[in-house]
Amino acid sequence: MSSHISASAPAAIEATGISKQFSGVHALQDVSIRIESGTCHAIVGANGAGKSTLMKVLAGLYTPDEGRVTVADQPLDGGTAAAKAAGIALVHQELSLCPDLTVAENICVGTIPTKRGLVDRTAMRAIAAQLCARLGVDIDPNALVGQLPTTLQQFVEIAKALRADPRILILDEPTASLTTEETDRLLALLKTLREQGVTIVYISHRLREIFELCSRATVLRDGRLVEHLDLTDCTTDRLVESMVGQTLLDLEHREREDKSTAFGEVVLSAENLWAPGVFGTSLHVRAGEVLGLGGLMGSGRSELVRAILGLEPRTRGSVTLTYDGHTHKIRSYRSAVRHGVAFVPEDRRTEGVLLARSVRENLALPSLRALSRLGQLRTKKLHAMATGIAGEVNLRPANTATTVQLLSGGNQQKIAFGRWLPTNPRLFVLDEPTAGVDVGAKAEIHELVRALTAQGTAVIVVSSDLEELLSLSDRIAVLRDGTVAGELSAAEADQQTIVRLGTHHDTPHAHKEAAHV
Structure with a gap:
């Protein structure tokens, strides 16, 4: 393994001595990278390492303060127009879709087909349907993007990039909100594109994807180049250590320390909830306990927590919060916050931060x-x-x-x-808390969750990451079709059982009524 990439194959895109500052803070400092044509090349590093900034420089969105980018040995000057002309397409970590436009309009924006000087909506819908089918997803081209779940919006974002038939495809955390099955489908498509000669630049904190898809990796840390790695003779632990300066074993050991199984009184009691996507579901969570919510996309996990918090209207059922000898009814999100509930939503960019x-x-x-x-x-x-x-x-x-x-x-x-x-929340609800987060930051967030439970805070975690559910949860409730299909203690939970509960209606596993969770 070397910090120098071989020049045996022609470069599809190359960056030399790239530096970029924002408000006096160095996002990139003297970073150089050479990506060979027709390969899948990973850009890895901890959060804040400069990965997304580098991708935006390569795609012409940012002009570097120093250094230059060349595509097929030609300087990339002229911003996004030049990058587009050079065949570069970027799938952003932050969705760049227009929520009030349809799926077809978003996919074809900038390249809208016309007929006799008018927008050809039939052709536009056909293009959208064809690209979605290529991705293996069934999405109505006429649906408003803002009404789609985050997972389907991610597929629309990818379809939009494929619409340009790119020669260089840059993907920044494309699977952060996808299930394992959806991720495998996307990886299969990317392998096909690679075989067709498309150069792929790939960012993901899911290291399995990196090793499955990519032959080489460039490691960044704090805006600087650490090294280039040949992944054919690199281990996961070696890559993690390069990224964050610690081994994966150290991170996992630290995050599991001091796990307590002694819980206090029932803090949250949700009884017989009916709401959009939720059908007669009940949950109890105790002080100091982490309740994980598992299930497939569309199983009702996010809908359930939003109904509990009063963010979605309930047609039936009740939610109470009990602590210090007092019980409070939660009828709205305002009352939930007032009585000690904290919430980190799934979509941080639209709901989590300003x-x-x-x-x-x-x-x-x-x-x-x-x-x-x-x-x-x-x-x-x-x-x-x-x-x-x-x-x-x-x-x-x-x-x-x-x-x-x-x-x-x-x-x-x-x-x-x-x-x-x-x-000092009494109940902390986290919906996909580590989506798009590197292994080091993930361990840090898990530590913070454990620190909360040690103080007696009740925690609910919604996660599509089964390893995260198993690592964090003291108990796991698996949802299917808007209700609890079964629950598992930490001792009896494993990935196969969670998937089985989430997919089969006649699961032979001991399966408890939701009211007894």
Whole structure:
């Protein structure tokens, strides 16, 4: 393994000495990379390493402060127009779709087919249907994108990139919101594209995908190049150590320490809930317990937690929160927050953080009343609190004046999580808490969850990552068709049993009524 990539094959795209700053903070410093034509090349590193910034430089979205990019030995000058002309397409980590347009309109935007000077909507729908079929998903071309679940929006984003028939396809965390089956389908398509001569640049924190798809990897850390690796003779532990400076074994051992099985009183009681996508479901969670919610896409996991929190209207059922000898009815999200509930939503960019605001403003949101006096925000107190939270969640960089949209997805997730810590929540609900987060940050978030439970906080975790569910949960409720198909203790849970409960209606496994969860 070497820090120098062989020049035996022609380069599809090459970057030399790339540096980029935002508000005086170095996102990239003197990074060089050579990606051979017709290969799959991984860009890996911890959150904040500069991966997404480098991808945007390669795609012409950012102009580097120093250095240059060449495509087939020709300088890439002229921004996104030049990149598009060079056959470069980027699938963003942050969805770049228009929620009020249809699937077909989003896929064809910028390349809308016409007939006699008018938009040819029939052709547009046919193009969208063909591309979705190529991805193996059944999506109505006439559906409004904003009404689709996040998973299907991700497929629309990929179809939009494929519409350009790219020679170089850059994918930034394309599987963060996908199930294992959907991920395998996408990987199979990418392998086919590679065989057809398409050059693929791939970012993912799921290391299995990296090794399955890619032949080489470039490792970044804190905006600098660490090394180039040949993945044919590289181990997972070797790659993780290069990314974060610790072995995978060390990270896993640290995150599992001090796991407690002694739980307190029932904090959350949700009884016979009926809501959109939820059908007569009941859940109980105790103080100091992590309840994991598993199931396939569309099983009702996110719908259930949103109904519990009052974010979706309930037609039947009740939710109560009990602590310190008092029981509070949760009828709305406002009452949930008032009575000690914290929530990190699945889509952090639209619901979890305010992208155009600073880190400290985001961290202050749930605590504005405590930070104010006579209607005026106490600036010194705000700065002290924000600095403390940034240190607690290991935000990098720790500058709380930075605008959130300039941070990596993992750091944005830490902000969405960390801002609730000063409120001392009694119930913490996390929907896909580590989607798009590197292995180091994932272990850190798991540590934070365990610290909460050690203080007696009840936690609900929704996750498509079965390893995460098994690692974090003291008990797992598996949903199917909007209700609990069965529950598993930590001792009896494994990936096969979770999948079996989530897919079969006549599961022979001991399966408990939802009311007894």
